[in-house]
Each structure stands twice: as structure tokens, then as C-alpha cells.
Amino acid sequence: MEILEEAELCFPHLNTSCKKNTHPHFEPLLTYTLLSFISLFTVLLNLLVIISISHFKQLHTPTNLLLLSLAVSDFLVGLLAMPFQIHLVEPCWMLGDLVCVLHYFLLCIIAGASIVNTVLISADRYVAICDPLHYSSKITVKRVQVSVLLCWIYCGFYSVFLFYDNLKQPGRYNSCYGECVVNIVGAVDLVMSFIIPISAIIILYVRVFVVAVSQARAMRSHITAVTLQSSVTVTVKKSELKAARTLGVVVVVFLICYCPYYCVSLSSSDIIIGSAANIFIGFLIFSNSCLNPVIYAFFYPWFRKSVHLILTFDILQPNSSGVNVL
Template identity: 40%
Template structure:
């Protein structure tokens, strides 16, 4: 009876210990297997993107720099945030210490914000490429892209600090027992996060994608009319290739447009509740939608690009260990 009583507490030796929920062995196995699979997949896919862009010289472009920043943020989600959140959700106790409890929400907010903001920069990059291609090389340079990436990370650090200032300054005020790591965000900061992190981000992405779609549609009509007048086979092949690339670009951007709505349930829910608490089952479920997005991002922003298939093949087969592999023509290998 004594052992049974101890088993219901996170820290049986402490009188102020939180209670612990029990699950069946099968339940533990299924939940750990699922969350481990998601975490490993997120790390693996984003690691492929990071290695590809970092290793192959031809992939050192302004566009891919944004994708690299996105993958680094999503890698941290899969490597750190997902495992910790899954253990907390399954065990219903916090065993990682008070200090990490204070800093972990801040790390989570930063990497999620960076991931979301990178979607904006990628959309802006594609907007300039489609709507103003003649000035693209002048408007978008590696230096400007690197500056935008740095500003993104710095702004996310500051924004997360503002939203979580109450949690960071007064961490003990929300804890009711030992073994609990509770995050509570009040309504004013929820509204601030809603406007800065969601409303502005989503509006920019949707607006740019609508403009891109309209421009691409007009360009497709022009190309189609021109194709009808062209008889040379060589010219026809060039136009078909342009059409193919335009179609792939539109597909990726439309996916981004749809992807932005994955954040809506979370923000709508916490706004109507008036507060966010990490103890809420609904809040935890919606937060995991945000985390799952980090697994989808490399699929959307990398697997749809032809160079990723070639570079991933070289990485998996360890061909990148060969001297001079960084100069492989990953673009032309699939053309």
C-alpha cells in the first residue's frame, strides 16, 4: 500500500509533490513511439536540408539561406522542444529541474517565431523573383539575405522576451506543487502575440501569394499565346521548361498559403480563453500542431525543389565524403 501511494506522486519523498497520472504500458509504448517517430523525422528531414545547403556550393543562394534558417529553427524544435514536451505530456510531471523550466518556454517561443517569420521572408523572396525578375539579383543579395536572417533571430529573441517576461521574472508565482512546470500568459500579451506573430505574418504571406498567383497566371497566358506562334522545336522545349518551373513555384507558394492557417486554431483558442496555460489539454493539442509544422516545412520548402532529391541522394549514399563533392552540379543532375 505504501508503494502504491508513492507511485501516484511525482516526488513521493516530498509532501508538496504534484500528483502523477498513470497510463497502461501499452499506452506508454504507443505515445512514446509516436512522439519519438515525429521527433526523429523532424530532425532527419531538416538535417538533410541543412547539410545539403551548407555542403554544396551551388546551393549557396539568397533563397536557400532563408530555407537554411528555417531548417535550423525546425531542427531545434525536433531536437529539443518535441522530446521535452512529449515527456512532459506523457509523464505529467516535470523532472528536468526548475532552471530549465524557466528557460524552456523561452527557447520554444524563439524557435517557433523564427520558423514562422522565415515563411514571410521566403514569400517575399519568391514575390520579387516572380513579379520583378529583372531586378531580383540586385534586390536580393547574399548579404541582404544574411542581414534579414540575423534580424529575424534577434527580433524573435526580443518578442519572446516581452511575451514571457512575467514567466521569466516571477517563475515561482504560478507553481502550486513540486513536479509542475506551468506556463501562464495573460490576455494582453496573447493579443500582442496574436497581432505580431500571427495576424501580420499571415496577412503578408497571403497577400504576397495572391499577388504572385495573379502575376504567374498572367505570365502563363502570355507564354501560352507566344507558344501558339512559335514553330521551332527548340523554342517550344524552352517554353515548356519555363512553364514547368512556374507550375512548381506556384504549387509551393499555394502550399505556404494553406500552411499559414495551421496556426489559426491555436491563436483563436487562446484569445477566446483569455489566458494560456500549459496545463490545458486543448492548449497542448493545439501547440503540437505548431510543432508538427516543423516536420512539414522541410517537405514543403525542400522536397518540392529538384536539387533536394539529388543532394539527399549524395548525403544518404555518403557520396559527399568524396573530395570535390561540394562542387557537384545538383541542379543539372535532374534536368
């Protein structure tokens, strides 16, 4: 009986050790396999997006720079976050208290950057559709670069604020040895990371959707312009409408993947570590980082062309950065 009890502990030689979860053998194996598969594809697919936008000069547009920043955050999710999600199934944390806190700290920066980048993408599409005459003057490459830099700086400072007590004394909230628990002000995180950005995204895209529908009707009626706010007459290119639709899919997928986690936080419900609900929510959040480049592959011809050039090593040719991929 004593041997059985010891086998159920994360660290059998310590009385203060946490207990392992009891799962059928196939469940942890299936979870680890799926996590490894998603992690590998997330890294590879987002790396293709990063190389494509960085290498080909035609893709150096304000909108694509926002997609590049989003791809970087998704790439880091696959590289740094997913491999450490063993505690989705098993609460035993073998890497120490400091690594535990740093893991959540980095995850907060990366996830925060994804959320803010999505807000910036929504704002970019809002200006492109609702104020196309002034888009090129308002949304410039330099302004987008500054916005992306501020986005990452903000996420870094916000994460320090959120995890200050945990960084100051790692492991202070653990109830047993081998546990990885952090404590943050949930209400602040809920408002700053969910309610405010999601509200902004929804408001911006509702406005974009209304204008896009008006433009589609106008084009079907062979009308080249429609009157919008303040009786200003504008026209929107088909390419802008297509970009808005594609990025709208990205935003919808983002909401589907992130909403369950924050809805649980909003309802003040607790999810047991290692439970089916915890595993499902974790998979949803991480799968978002893998789905974004898949969406680009389906909707963006330039991404398919650039991936072909990358995989065939044509980008190693001289002056390959000037190749036409549009």
C-alpha cells in the same frame, strides 16, 4: 487508500506535489513513441537540408538561404523542443523551474524564427514573381544574410520581452510542485506571432497567386509577356513559378499546423494539459518541422540529388561542393 493517493502524485513524498493524470497505459506509450519517431526524423531530414544547402555552391541562392534558416529552426525544434514535450501527456515536470522556463523561452525563439522565415520566404517569392526584372538587384545574398541575422536577433529580444517575469523568477506561476507553467501577455503574442505575420503571408501569396495565374495563362496562349502593375511588361521564368508553387505548399502546410493553436488563443478558450486537444495541437505544430523537408524531397530535384550524394558519402570527395545538383 493512502498508497493509492501517493501513487497519483508526481512526487509522492511531498504534500505540495502535483497529481498525475490518469491515462490508460497505452496512451502515454503511444504518445512517447510518436514523439520520438517525429523528433528523430525531424532532426535527420532537416540536417540533410542544412548540409545540402551549405555544402553545394550551386545552392547558395537567396531563396535557398531562407530555406536554410528555416531548416535550422526546424532542426532545433526536433533536437531541443520535441524531447521535452512529455508534459503533453503528463503534467509532471521533473527538470526544475529554471529548465521549464528556458524550455519555453527557447521554443519561443525557434517558433518565432520559423514564422519570420516564412514571412521572408513569402516576400522573396513576391519580388521574384511580381517584379522579376529587379529581383537580382533587390534580393541579393548579402541582403538575405542580413535579413536572416536580424530575424534571429529579433526573435531573441522578443522572447526576452515575453518571458521576462518568468526568467526573473522561475516557477512563480506554478500552483503545485512539479508543474511547468509560464505566463505571458497572450494578446501581445497573438498579435505579434500570429495576426501580423499571417496577414502578411496571406496578402503576399494572394498577390503571387494572381500574378502566377496570369503568367500561366499567358504561357498557354504563347504570349511571352503580360502587363502588370503600372503597365510594366515583365516575364516570369517557369522555374520561378515552380518555386513559388513549391514554397506556396510550404506556407499552406505552415498555416494548417499553426492556426489551430492561435485560433484557440483567439477564442480565449482554455486547453487542459494532457487533454486530447492539447496533444493534437502539439503534434500539429511539431509535425510542421518534419513536413518541410518532405515537401522539398517531393518538389525539389536538387534536394533528392544532394541527399543521394550525402548518403553515398560522395560529398567527401575533393571539389564535391562544385558538383552539379540542379
